[in-house]
Amino acid sequence: MNILVTGGAGFIGSAVCRLLVGQSQHRIVNLDKLTYAGNLASLSSIGNAPNYRFVEGDIGDQAKVLDLLKAEKIDIVMNLAAESHVDRSIDGPAAFIETNVSGTFRLLAAALDYWRGLPAAAKDRFRFHHVSTDEVFGDLPFDEGVFTEETPYAPSSPYSASKAASDHLVRAWHHTYGLPAVLSNCSNNYGPFHFPEKLIPLAILNALHGRKIPVYGRGRNVRDWLYVDDHARALEAVALKGVPGESYNIGARSERTNLQVVERICDLLDVKRPRASGSHRDLLEFVTDRPGHDRRYAIDPAKAERELGWTAQEDFESGLGKTIDWYLANEWWWRPILDRRYAGERLGLMGAG
Numbered sequence: 001m002n003i004l005v006t007g008g009a010g011f012i013g014s015a016v017c018r019l020l021v022g023q024s025q026h027r028i029v030n031l032d033k034l035t036y037a038g039n040l041a042s043l044s045s046i047g048n049a050p051n052y053r054f055v056e057g058d059i060g061d062q063a064k065v066l067d068l069l070k071a072e073k074i075d076i077v078m079n080l081a082a083e084s085h086v087d088r089s090i091d092g093p094a095a096f097i098e099t100n101v102s103g104t105f106r107l108l109a110a111a112l113d114y115w116r117g118l119p120a121a122a123k124d125r126f127r128f129h130h131v132s133t134d135e136v137f138g139d140l141p142f143d144e145g146v147f148t149e150e151t152p153y154a155p156s157s158p159y160s161a162s163k164a165a166s167d168h169l170v171r172a173w174h175h176t177y178g179l180p181a182v183l184s185n186c187s188n189n190y191g192p193f194h195f196p197e198k199l200i201p202l203a204i205l206n207a208l209h210g211r212k213i214p215v216y217g218r219g220r221n222v223r224d225w226l227y228v229d230d231h232a233r234a235l236e237a238v239a240l241k242g243v244p245g246e247s248y249n250i251g252a253r254s255e256r257t258n259l260q261v262v263e264r265i266c267d268l269l270d271v272k273r274p275r276a277s278g279s280h281r282d283l284l285e286f287v288t289d290r291p292g293h294d295r296r297y298a299i300d301p302a303k304a305e306r307e308l309g310w311t312a313q314e315d316f317e318s319g320l321g322k323t324i325d326w327y328l329a330n331e332w333w334w335r336p337i338l339d340r341r342y343a344g345e346r347l348g349l350m351g352a353g
């Protein structure tokens with residue numbers, strides 16, 4: 001298959017590119033705008049693979065996307081390009097509306113134009129896979145069930161509202177124009193190559209630097225964690241086997257409070273990289289809660305397991321250990337990011353998750 005991955009220089013997109021480029025039956029074109037979150041270093045293991053091409057560009061550039069779809073004879077679009085950090089969406093929502101809503105609209109418009117012009121066999125084969133989040137379902141009470149594909153949308157943050165809007169556009173393009181589109185909604189990811197503004201890499205790197213580890217509120221908010229390579233395999237399954245018009249929830253039944261996550265990181269680091277004195281837990285610092293902070297997200301992945309034959313393989317304990325080992329061994333990847341973005345800036349007080 002000829003697959004266009006958008007946002008392939010990001011955290012999850014780069015995991016998808018690394019997975020799919022390793023399968024010689026696919027040809028991968030990675031379209032990425034290289035925002036602050038895009039990092040070609042995350043793709044260095046791909047090297048000069050003959051079935052991979054990087055194109056710098058914006059999903060909102062409809063004419064460029066259409067040309068690319070035609071020139072590369074694309075069979076599947078996997079849309080991972082997005083602004084993805086909740087705290088940034090609170091400070092500056094405009095970029096989220098621009099990329100997540102308008103950008104998805106432009107990408108859909110280009111895809112529809114392209115799809116309509118395809119010969120019958122290629123038209124049947126074509127898929128538009130939109131990658132989304134469980135945050136569109138909104139705030140889940142601590143003692144109340146899990147999100148299913150039927151859970152109504154109730155986004156709380158500018159980020160989740162922009163993702164919900166894009167999901168609705170994708171569904172509308174399927175229902176109204178017949179575009180063969182599939183959707184997936186995934187829980188919180190963690191793993192290697194995660195930009196150090198998100199909870200887990202932030203906690204690891206702050207701990208390594210002996211800096212305070214900020215925890216919102218009392219750390220009671222619950223997230224459902226999935227190892228990024230498990231998500232990449234799930235996305236492959238959705239893109240190749242998903243039924244147009246359907247959506248699939250992706251998760252690992254791995255709920256943890258934010259406090260449990262950061263305490264576990266501290267305990268693992270106490271063993272892997274002990275401090276000169278004291279425990280890494282001494283660095284934990286409770287900070288003013290994020291406005292509108294959803295209490296809990298929890299995903300039921302039963303449909304994806306049943307219909308796509310996918311299951312998460314990494315349990316949280318081993319995945320977290322592997323992630324910490326990766327950050328310990330790969331300073332070449334994160335050092336330039338810290339030097340570039342956070343010198344004298346907000347390292348240590350960036351948002352937690």
Ligand code: NAD
Nearest residue numbers: 007009010011012033034035037038058059081082084189
């Ligand atoms: P990320 O922020 O790490 O990467 C986003 C990538 O998109 C970057 O490489 C960036 O340069 C690129 N990009 C941004 N705007 C663009 C534009 N206009 N045109 C082209 N490229 C653009 O994000 P991520 O964590 O890898 O998330 C990828 C997708 O998965 C997003 O849609 C996100 O909503 C979704 N998601 C993320 C998580 C998570 O825990 N990280 C969970 C569920 C769903």
